[in-house]
Every structure is written in structure tokens, then in C-alpha cells.
Amino acid sequence: MTASAEFPRGPERPAGWLSPDEITHARTQLPILYVDAIPVRVDDSGDVVQVGLLLRVTQEGVMSRALVSGRVMYHERVRDALLRHIEKDLGPVALPQIPASPQPFTVAEYFPTPGVTPYHDPRQHAVSLAYVVPVLGDCRPQQDAIDLAWMTPEEACAQQIQFEMNGGQGLLLRQAMGHVGRLP
Amino acid sequence: MTASAEFPRGPERPAGWLSPDEITHARTQLPILYVDAIPVRVDDSGDVVQVGLLLRVTQEGVMSRALVSGRVMYHERVRDALLRHIEKDLGPVALPQIPASPQPFTVAEYFPTPGVTPYHDPRQHAVSLAYVVPVLGDCRPQQDAIDLAWMTPEEACAQQIQFEMNGGQGLLLRQAMGHVGRLP
């Protein structure tokens, strides 16, 4: 999962958003609902030609690749959470084509205990609805990301890139490529 | 959503399960992850021939039809939650064929505010992964259900039965029938 900030830091936190203490507590008690988006560029026939991966530097100073990912808020629709997180990570003019159907291509279950599923998040039990989202506009990395790299499906599934992804997101990316018929 | 008990009442509550106070509080702050199962009987070719609906009497004394539905617990996989709720509602020898894929046929978003989505749950914002689950064994209504009725897809989608379903579950049932190619 991304380590990006998920709520504003100021006192102007909207109603329904949890305080840092509250979300920390909830994370020990309930599965937390997430969305994962795999941003892609497609050609006129809808065929995926490129996948977008965020590049971040972790607190330990390690380079890490990530998908767009984040929590669904109280009283927020899944499709609105998808749109919000994509705009948060790729900027306001990415023009994401949010899927018409709420059916995700898979559900990624990030467990705090490694090995229960192929996904792992030490902070929490997160259950993430995963979608492939074509973006038509101009994308720029936001906040803590230092780059947004566009790669072919083959490049994104290569071992070197997979090693730079954490918590099972490399697998989730390959599942997405399988879903769109572009798994190498 | 079902009003059935979701956690044991005694002091022997397993670790990771919330107290009634805690779940009540969480329900005002976070989307709560659910599963909905549409139990079906299929023929040898997998074609749905019957749908199982639970009959309950609400606290107000009104007859109500319901799908199998319930919360996903902390540190519980979605497929284990599906199995647990089906056994809780249909008994221990229902022999449910839990889907091999975690991809739900839809995601039902029950909002505490009516009208945001077609699904409504006054108690909470619940996001439910919905699956069609063939059952091969003997099914008996458990706990607070007074009957389990098997109907054809046509009967289950008829107006009279739809009126007896609450919170958008009638719609969810019809979506399931659309998914299996049996929407009348």
C-alpha cells in the first residue's frame, strides 16, 4: 500500500474523516476498505500500451514503485474514492476514465500478518478493490512521489521493477495485466 | 442488510472481534466491509434453477426476505467470511461452492443516507462484495430466520417478493440474476 498521506493535516478535516488516533485504533479492529488503481494508457482499440507507476523514496531511503492506492472514506462512494486518489497522485488534469461498473478485476486482501494472502500491510488489514483505469490527460506526480514512470506491460512486469514494489503490489500489477490480456 | 447477530454475546468473544459499543462507534466513522451471498441451486450445466431467500420477522413484526449477508471480521479472508455467513444462515451441511475467484459480480454500497446509491442501511455505511454461491447440500434456516424459501429466478424477481426485501437487496438479487443470465 502507498505510504502517502490519506487525510489533510490541518484542523479543517472534513466531517466523517478520522483523526490520526482514531484511524490507528480502527486499523487494529476492522478491515479497512481501500481502492487500488492501475493507471494505464490505451490505444484507440482500448489495448493497454503503458502502465503508470509512482516512484517514491521510503522513510528508510529506499526507492519504491507504487500503484495509486488509498482509503475509502465514510460516506464516500467507491468511484469517488478512485477519482480522488487518482487526482491526488496524478494531478487534477489526468482525466481518468473511472470504470462504469463497480465490479473490480480482483480484491486484494492486505493482511498485517505476512503469508495469509500474497498481499501484506504491516499497519493494518486492508481490503482493496482493484481497478484498471485509463487516463487520457496530462499526469504529474504529486505530493511525496518523485516521479511517475510510464512503462510497457513487459517492462512493468520485469523482475527488476517487481522487486521495487512492496506488499504484493507487484503481483496486483501482474494480475491487472492478465486481466487486460497483456501479461508477458 | 440482515439484522442477524454478527458476533457472539458471551464473554468468550474471539480476539479481533469488536464489542457492541466499539462496532457501534466504528459504524459512524468508517465504511464497514460486508459480503452478500445469493444462494442458488444449479443444474448439471451450472444453470441457476432456484434462488434461496431467508424469511425473517423484523422487530416491528413485518415479514421480510433477505439474502445471506454479514460483516467481514478483522484478519478474516473474504472467502472465509462468505463460508461463515452461509453456514450461519443455511446450516453446517449446505455445502456452499465458494467461488474460486475473489472477483465479486458487483459491489453494493449501502449508505446511511437514502438515495446516494440504490442500497440503504440506516445503521451504517456498509460496502458489500456480492457473490452468487451454488449450494449442493441440505439447507436449513438458522437462528432468527423462520424459513428458507427456494424460488425460481422469475418468482424471486416478481414484484411481491421484491417488496418484501429491504435496503436494496431486491435490486441486488435482480443484478445477480442478470449476471447469471436469468433476469426475467
Added chain:
Amino acid sequence: MTASAEFPRGPERPAGWLSPDEITHARTQLPILYVDAIPVRVDDSGDVVQVGLLLRVTQEGVMSRALVSGRVMYHERVRDALLRHIEKDLGPVALPQIPASPQPFTVAEYFPTPGVTPYHDPRQHAVSLAYVVPVLGDCRPQQDAIDLAWMTPEEACAQQIQFEMNGGQGLLLRQAMGHVGRLP
């Protein structure tokens, strides 16, 4: 299925396309592969707000509503067939967003014998991969269609419109609306 022309009439028929005699013969011997597209308008969150239906007059002079539908050619990819039929029916600047994944929301099996499935095509056994396709551009009815009407999901699923659709396409439209969470 649409009654629209599926191949050019002149002598310049591309290699791999069948002559009218050949396709007539094949239709009595093999299931013929089709695509069905449900053209939709979506809002920024991807929610379907309108469905596009073609209006045609049948040879018997009856008004009829139809989805975009047509045959997949020899050596043509499914996604290219989708694009070709949408441009054929909605014009060259419809800007259809062909799905990244080849997974259809359903498979409609049109049988020459009524009653085997809910879909019927007296000419042939056609098996159609069905997709919901958002269109971003300007759509104009082409060829034999006299209008392209945009309706809300509620309007498109209303009994009067359903009566004007043939061969089970009304059902297919409602299945599509179930898939995108907009079945009334």
C-alpha cells in the same frame, strides 16, 4: 441483432470477408461470433447517466430500438470489431472508450429456435460478447438508423422502450444496467 449491413456490397470486398452466399450457408452450420455494445454517457466519476439506442424501421415498417451489434470478421480482434461497429453505427467521431479488458459483462447466445435462451435470432445461432462502452464524442446515427436517442437508465429500462427492442436486446440492456449498478 441489428439488421444492418455487415459487409460492403461492391466487388471490393476485403480478403477474409464472406460472400452473402457463404455467410448464409455458414449461419446454418456454426455459431457465429458477434459483439454487442451498449453505448453510454458517463459523468466524471464514471457513473452511467445515459444510454444510447438506435432507432430503425424494420422491413415490415415497424419502429425498432437496437444496440450496436455486429459480426466479428475472420482475422479481426474482438476489440477492433467493437470499434468498427461503433463507428459504423455512431459515426467516426464518437470517441468510444473500448474496454481495456476483453472480459465481457455477459455472453448473449442468440438461438434460431426461440426459448432455448432468452435471446433469439431467426437467421442464425449467434454468440455475442457484450460490453458497455462509454462514448466521449459526437454521435450521429449512420446508414439505416433514423435516430440515436439518449435516455436515462430508467427510461431505457421502461416497458415501452423494452417492447421496441427485439431478440432479447431489451434484456441485454437491463443486464448491462445491472452490471453498472443502474438497473431501476
Added chain:
Amino acid sequence: MTASAEFPRGPERPAGWLSPDEITHARTQLPILYVDAIPVRVDDSGDVVQVGLLLRVTQEGVMSRALVSGRVMYHERVRDALLRHIEKDLGPVALPQIPASPQPFTVAEYFPTPGVTPYHDPRQHAVSLAYVVPVLGDCRPQQDAIDLAWMTPEEACAQQIQFEMNGGQGLLLRQAMGHVGRLP
């Protein structure tokens, strides 16, 4: 695609089945509709624990692994074709759980020209609806298969086994494992 016989050899060929000459001719003119089944063993929670692969010796004497695969006949439903081919390849008591929904997890487009898609069939343009099918009963290789091997998803996706699969079926198997959450 499998090289197994797809129609009876005797004069008693059922109505609607093509003669060898006719199918040979049709294969040069039309996409031919197929089904691919990935037979799996699942645990009580529906989690895939094993995948079944057929072992055949090709006409050139090379060992080859294959999925269950075959043509959909004229006037045959997709679900009946799935059942027929599974019984043909795994025997009459395999007890396959044919999916309730006709939605395939993907569509594999086998082109006669290599490289158009990742799937290839030198004989024809075949478009195959692919399904994961749990089998509950006793499976025995039939006809020309010399073995049916059950492997874990990890074993089936290993390079050695993938090398023994032809026409892109190794990829299709890995896509299936991605779909059920078991891609290594």
C-alpha cells in the same frame, strides 16, 4: 488448442455437426467459437489448491501439456459445450461445477498468424471463452491424453511446465491463476 478429435468419425454424425471438409473450409473464413476450461481442485473456502493439466504426445512425438478445450457446436449452449468437453477429456464422473454465470474470466483470441495476439493456432482463427471450473469427482484422462497431472498453481506456472504448453495456453493458465488470486 487441443488437437483432440472434435467430432465423431462414423457416419452417425449428429445433425448440425460439420463434416471434416466443411469445418476445414469454415476455418479459413470465420472465427470459430471455442471454450477453454481450466480444471481445478478447491478447498472448502473455494481457494484453488491444484490445477489439472492433460499430457499428450503430439504427432511429432513431443510431450505437450494442455487445458480442456474445444469447439462450441451449432445450436449448443456455451455451458453445455463446457460440460461436454470436460466430460470428454476428464471422464464421465469428474463432476465439474460449471459456472453459474456465462461471464468468462477472459477471451483468448487464437490467430492463425503468430504475433497478432499472444495466442496462436495455425489451423484457424479461434475465439475462446475461458472459464475456471472446479471438479469434485474422479478424473481420468480420456481418448488421446496419456495422463492428467494435478499440480499446485506454483508448479503449473513454473517455467518447465509453461514450456510444455502450446499456442499461448501457458499464458491463459497464468491469467486464470491471476483471476483466482493464485498467480505466483
